[in-house]
Structures are given as structure tokens and as C-alpha cells.
Amino acid sequence: LMPVLKDLGRAVLRFQLWLNGAISFLMFIPISAFASLWAIPYLREAHHFQPFQATTVNAMLFLGLAFGAPVMGWLSDRIKRRKILIYLGCLCGCVLMTVVIYLPTLTPFLAGVLFFLIGLTVGPQTLTFPIARELSPIAIAATAFAFTNLICTLGGTIFQPVIGGLLDLNWAGIFDLHHLRHYNHQNFKIALSVLPIAYIAAFLLTFLLKETHCQLLDKES
Secondary structure: OHHHHHHHHHHHOOHHHHHHHHHHHHHOHHHHHHHHHHHHHHHHHHHOOOHHHHHHHHHHHHHHHHHHHHHHHHHHHHHOOOHHHHHHHHHHHHHHHHHHHHOOOOOHHHHHHHHHHHHHHHHHHHHHHHHHHHOOOHHHHHHHHHHHHHHHHHHHHHHHHHHHHHHHHOOOOOEOOOOOEOOOHHHHHHHOOHHHHHHHHHHHHHOOOOOOOOOOOOOOO
């Protein structure tokens, strides 16, 4: 137990690992907070999609991530750069998420395309894991990886209730046929605005992150 706690302490004291974890956390919010909980209610209530349509469209986001993650990893290793792909993911994700949130009307086809593209923009988030490895001494490599994953998974825990709280704060007092709160498009626009803001925050934090060029920066044992 003591060696594990010692390695964890070494990881916690590294600012770059906290920074890398924060970027991972922010870039994964479209998955952990939006797709995992609020995307289907948004499509059904704000755009009146049928349940099957909303579920299919939401699945396109995960499909986009499934394609984007390995492609971004391969491309990053090929060009020997990490940060440029994170920058592009944040910028494109911010634009696409803004379109999804603020466009007055979405068809199932257009929504499916946009959700797939958003999934692609989450792909560079997976680069934060090799970055954690490359920023760390060999002795704490696994701990650094796990530490980054821990911070990343906090996204849903924090932002799912944040979005729900913002929805309740702007609720118009309308109930649906099942006596559940009904939220209109305006309610969702306000609540989901945290998603493009998260992309912007990740983009800005990336300026402070070291570029590893796919090499170990700390070869201390």
C-alpha cells in the first residue's frame, strides 16, 4: 500500500498532470454529461424527435468517438505532435456543439451528422492519456495514467447535475402528459451552454500544457 500512496503523491504534486487531467475532463464532457444523460431528452423535448430517432442520433456521437479516437492516436504518432490535435478538437467541437444547441430546427439526419462529427472532436481527448505517460517518470507511469482517468471521469459526476440545475432554474413551470417537468428549447440552450464553454476552457488550458512530441520528457526512474 505504501508504494502505491507514494507514487500517487508524486503524481498529485505534478502541475502538468493536473493540467492534462483538466483538459481531459473538459473535452470528455460532451460524452460524460451530454450523451450519457441529457442528449436524448434534449432531442425529444426541444426538437420533438421520436424515442428511436433520439436514441439513434445519440449513438452517432459514440460512433464518432469510436472512429475519432484511434485515428487521432495514429495521426498524432505520425506527426509527432499532441497539442495541435487537441486544439483542433476543441475549436471544431465548440463550433459544432454551438450549432447543435442554438440551431432553431434539427432534422434527424442533420442531427446525426452533427453528433457524429462532435464524437470525432472528442477523439483528441484520448491523447491526454499518452501525454500523462510522457510527462511522468517511468516509476509512476501507471499511476499518472490512472490519475488522469480519475479526473476525466469526474465530468459526468459534476456536469450532469449542473445541467439539470440550470434547466430547473429556467424552467417555465410546464408539465408534460406524464406529469414530469417539460423543458423547452430556450431552457436547454441556457443549460447546455456549458458544453461549448468547456471546449473553450480546454483550448485555453492547452496553451499551458507541454508538447511532448510523443517522447518521454521525464526519464527519471
